[in-house]
Amino acid sequence: MVAIEGDSFLINGEPTYAGRWWRGHRLEGLLMNARLVQGIFDDLNPQTRSRWDYPDGPWDPERNTGEFVAAMPRWRSHGLLGFTINLQGGSPEGYSSVDC
DSSP: OOOEEEEEEEEEEEETTOOEETTTOOOOTTEEEEETTTTSSSOOOOOTTGGGBTTBSSSOHHHOOOOOHHHHHHHHHOOOOEEEOOOOSTTTTTTOOOOO
């Protein structure tokens, strides 16, 4: 269970990163997360969909999401406690020069 007490995040009643510091900055109570805009997405445009093909086959949004979720324990082992997934329309590559 995630809770906020004062200015600290707690997980299961314990402050995150208890007793930890980094370069003189207190980490205890912080909630490290990665903001992954378009971390999971699908491209329904037949003109651009092939840009995301895998070396071993065509683009598959289910595979993409599955591999993302499967990687979470590794990120957690390095201290990452949260993910912010931003789903937005538009080009997954940013401002595209391709006319779609």
